[in-house]
Amino acid sequence: MIDAPSSTTLLTMNEITNNSSKKSFLLRLLSLIGSIIIGIGLILILIMVYKNIRPSSSSLNVNITTTELISINSMNNSISTSSLLINTSIRTPSNPRCAQLTFDLIKSYPMNDIPYGFAIGDLNNDNMLDLIVSRYTNNAMDINFGGENGTFQSQVTLSFIKYLGYMSIGDVNNDQNDDVIIVNENKASIMVLLGAGDGTFYHYQFLPVGATPFDVKMGDFNNDNNLDIIVSVTDNNVVSLILGYGNGSFHVRNTVLTLRSPNYISIADFNQDNFLDFAVCEVFDNTVSVYLGYGDGNFRPRIPHLLTAAPYTSDIGDLNGDGHIDLVIGHSGNNNISILFNYGNGSLQSPMVYGTGIYPAEIGIADFNGDTYLDIVVANYQDSSLLIFVGKGDGSFPTKMLININPNSYLIIVVDLNNDGRIDIITASEDTQTIDVILNTC
Numbered sequence: 001m002i003d004a005p006s007s008t009t010l011l012t013m014n015e016i017t018n019n020s021s022k023k024s025f026l027l028r029l030l031s032l033i034g035s036i037i038i039g040i041g042l043i044l045i046l047i048m049v050y051k052n053i054r055p056s057s058s059s060l061n062v063n064i065t066t067t068e069l070i071s072i073n074s075m076n077n078s079i080s081t082s083s084l085l086i087n088t089s090i091r092t093p094s095n096p097r098c099a100q101l102t103f104d105l106i107k108s109y110p111m112n113d114i115p116y117g118f119a120i121g122d123l124n125n126d127n128m129l130d131l132i133v134s135r136y137t138n139n140a141m142d143i144n145f146g147g148e149n150g151t152f153q154s155q156v157t158l159s160f161i162k163y164l165g166y167m168s169i170g171d172v173n174n175d176q177n178d179d180v181i182i183v184n185e186n187k188a189s190i191m192v193l194l195g196a197g198d199g200t201f202y203h204y205q206f207l208p209v210g211a212t213p214f215d216v217k218m219g220d221f222n223n224d225n226n227l228d229i230i231v232s233v234t235d236n237n238v239v240s241l242i243l244g245y246g247n248g249s250f251h252v253r254n255t256v257l258t259l260r261s262p263n264y265i266s267i268a269d270f271n272q273d274n275f276l277d278f279a280v281c282e283v284f285d286n287t288v289s290v291y292l293g294y295g296d297g298n299f300r301p302r303i304p305h306l307l308t309a310a311p312y313t314s315d316i317g318d319l320n321g322d323g324h325i326d327l328v329i330g331h332s333g334n335n336n337i338s339i340l341f342n343y344g345n346g347s348l349q350s351p352m353v354y355g356t357g358i359y360p361a362e363i364g365i366a367d368f369n370g371d372t373y374l375d376i377v378v379a380n381y382q383d384s385s386l387l388i389f390v391g392k393g394d395g396s397f398p399t400k401m402l403i404n405i406n407p408n409s410y411l412i413i414v415v416d417l418n419n420d421g422r423i424d425i426i427t428a429s430e431d432t433q434t435i436d437v438i439l440n441t442c
């Protein structure tokens with residue numbers, strides 16, 4: 001019983017050996033070579049598939065195709081697991097309005113002075129956005145009142161004091177009218193202008209903050225439903241939080257020590273505890289630090305992220321669709337931007353770096369092509385250009401678009417200026433001393 005099969009086997013083998021003709025041998029050789037080739041191919045495919053799917057098996061339950069994986073690595077063709085922290089369940093596939101971004105011709109408004117800071121709001125309650133621009137040397141600021149179709153119809157110049165800088169617009173006294181906050185280097189203070197709702201201001205005051213105030217933003221840091229002011233004070237190496245009473249009065253609550261030369265501030269809830277946090281570029285120490293708020297006007301010790309080449313400007317947005325606010329940094333030192341994805345706790349991942357034009361001076365983040373994914377626009381100060389990185393929603397930016405603009409432009413506002421549902425770009429040129437409006441037609 002046991003021997004029988006083996007003898008049969010032997011017989012069969014003999015049979016094959018004996019009956020093998022040249023033709024069948026060749027056929028077998030060919031099929032053997034064929035199988036080897038197919039085998040090697042299969043092994044290669046398996047290796048490729050394994051290499052590509054391995055990171056995703058260790059990450060979330062996401063459906064990522066191979067092509068998406070490959071396009072994620074913009075820099076050194078390595079697939080890092082960190083870039084796979086994509087939450088597909090909140091990504092709704094959406095087609096862009098246009099295959100390629102399109103913009104109208106640039107419309108320029110002369111201001112005959114060097115623009116320094118600007119902000120947008122509706123100061124006269126006519127449902128059209130107005131643009132305020134500070135003139136650094138001329139003791140003044142301009143209000144450009146918005147008209148139909150994204151135009152500015154009239155301009156009013158208000159004279160105040162020398163060295164008006166960056167500014168922010170919001171309703172600080174809860175009267176439903178926009179108010180304006182402007183930093184003033186001259187008085188080492190910030191100026192608060194209370195708006196009457198008709199384009200005029202009925203009161204202004206200076207709040208001393210120290211030398212030299214640079215960026216100013218507003219948000220409710222102590223959860224009393226009143227806007228507070230946060231300002232970076234570069235020479236003192238502090239960020240000051242000035243709490244609002246909600247009636248136009250303020251008191252300095254907290255002065256947070258930073259590293260050297262605190263500069264641009266971005267406000268967001270970086271750790272999703274419903275309390276506002278902020279990130280500040282500490283330029284001289286090549287660092288950007290996140291300060292997590294307790295919700296009462298106090299902050300935890302900074303979470304520093306060491307970068308390179310003068311992290312100068314910043315902006316925020318959820319760029320990889322995981323529900324966490326990420327940070328984009330412009331480096332004036334080496335013509336790059338860094339994208340730092342947020343783990344969701346205020347710690348940021350090591351940066352993805354993209355090249356820009358010369359001197360990326362300011363960044364705007366918005367969805368320009370209507371595909372629901374955020375894009376990034378960078379003003380290349382010394383390049384007379386804007387560079388738009390078109391986002392895929394997964395943290396990758398496979399497409400770029402360059403727009404030529406006036407020389408030495410550095411300010412950027414991204415907003416739907418003409419109410420057509422498309423995000424437009426406003427910038428300002430030091431060289432031509434103009435406000436330049438670029439309407440989105442995509």
Ligand SMILES: *[C@@H]1O[C@H](CO)[C@@H](O)[C@H](O)[C@H]1NC(C)=O
Pocket residue numbers: 061062063088089
């Ligand atoms: C992943 O793909 C499978 C099969 O195509 C589908 O059933 C599932 O809903 C997808 N999951 C997500 C999160 O998109």
Ligand SMILES: *[C@@H]1O[C@H](CO)[C@@H](O)[C@H](O)[C@H]1NC(C)=O
Pocket residue numbers: 060087089090322323
């Ligand atoms: C993904 O997003 C969904 C919807 O917002 C959320 O419920 C879920 O907790 C998220 N998953 C992760 C791992 O963040």
Ligand SMILES: *[C@@H]1O[C@H](CO)[C@@H](O)[C@H](O)[C@H]1NC(C)=O
Pocket residue numbers: 148149
């Ligand atoms: C705005 O655009 C509409 C449609 O193109 C046009 O009819 C209207 O005259 C424009 N208004 C102004 C003030 O340019």
Ligand SMILES: *[C@@H]1O[C@H](CO)[C@@H](O)[C@H](O)[C@H]1NC(C)=O
Pocket residue numbers: 245247248249
């Ligand atoms: C605003 O409110 C604070 C605190 O209630 C009060 O001390 C201050 O006088 C008020 N300021 C004005 C202008 O009413």
Ligand SMILES: *[C@@H]1O[C@H](CO)[C@@H](O)[C@H](O)[C@H]1NC(C)=O
Pocket residue numbers: 308334335336353355
């Ligand atoms: C930044 O840009 C420069 C060229 O502008 C490039 O050589 C360098 O590698 C970039 N830095 C990083 C960290 O990628």
Ligand SMILES: *[C@@H]1O[C@H](CO)[C@@H](O)[C@H](O)[C@H]1NC(C)=O
Pocket residue numbers: 303343345346347
């Ligand atoms: C945030 O999460 C990351 C990844 O889990 C971790 O490495 C980091 O230490 C955390 N940071 C804080 C401040 O908890």
Ligand SMILES: *[C@@H]1O[C@H](CO)[C@@H](O)[C@H](O)[C@H]1NC(C)=O
Pocket residue numbers: 073074075076078080350351352353
């Ligand atoms: C480059 O590759 C290394 C691992 O080889 C990785 O840690 C790093 O994040 C990658 N850099 C970028 C910018 O993707």
